[in-house]
Amino acid sequence: MNIELFLKQLREYWLENTVPNVSDVNVRFLRDLIKVSKTKNMLEIWTANWFSGINFAIELKKNNWKLTTIDFSPKSHNEALENFKIAEVENIITAILWNALDEIPKLQDDFFDFIFIDGMKKRSGEFLELCLPKAKTWSIIIIDDVLKFKDKMTTLRDYLERIKIKYNIIPIDIDDWILMIIKD
Numbered sequence: 001m002n003i004e005l006f007l008k009q010l011r012e013y014w015l016e017n018t019v020p021n022v023s024d025v026n027v028r029f030l031r032d033l034i035k036v037s038k039t040k041n042m043l044e045i046w047t048a049n050w051f052s053g054i055n056f057a058i059e060l061k062k063n064n065w066k067l068t069t070i071d072f073s074p075k076s077h078n079e080a081l082e083n084f085k086i087a088e089v090e091n092i093i094t095a096i097l098w099n100a101l102d103e104i105p106k107l108q109d110d111f112f113d114f115i116f117i118d119g120m121k122k123r124s125g126e127f128l129e130l131c132l133p134k135a136k137t138w139s140i141i142i143i144d145d146v147l148k149f150k151d152k153m154t155t156l157r158d159y160l161e162r163i164k165i166k167y168n169i170i171p172i173d174i175d176d177w178i179l180m181i182i183k184d
């Protein structure tokens, strides 16, 4: 199957059903980051219909690298499982159906070399706090939508200020900036 065409169809589905997928510009950049960083284990917090997950999995699958992804909506989860099969990437993915707040602490510490956080904007700070111990030194952590949902991201701002961590805000998409942390 033509996987890029399938992704185009998923994107159209999103437009019709207002599933809040990552933007095309951002996802292209994230796919490039996976390649240059040689990400072996990636964690995605919030899957939705797997538009982002499939994009990541296309790059990861080339080397049999792995993606763990979490969403608490049974509808999204089931749709996602279907989409993964269609895209033939299901073998490299562990899909968890539960609340990420409960699930992240159960994941292995110091394990992931790329973490993508994209959901419930007002809790982004809590998710980052939970994710940091799971990330390896020099791993990449990306938080999506830091411009579009700036006003909702107060816990993120507070947490970043409290722990004094270094980060970059990258205006890769004109109206959908991302925040990047390289863990020391």
Ligand SMILES: C[S@@+](CC[C@H](N)C(=O)[O-])C[C@H]1O[C@@H](n2cnc3c(N)ncnc32)[C@H](O)[C@@H]1O
Binding pocket: 020, 021, 022, 023, 045, 046, 047, 048, 049, 050, 051, 052, 053, 070, 071, 072, 073, 076, 098, 099, 100, 101, 118, 119, 120
């Ligand atoms: C912005 S969408 C994710 C989009 C996806 N990353 C993409 O670009 O295709 C947000 C998703 O977060 C999920 N979600 C929100 N809070 C959650 C939580 N606490 N635990 C797990 N999933 C959650 C929702 O079910 C929704 O599907």
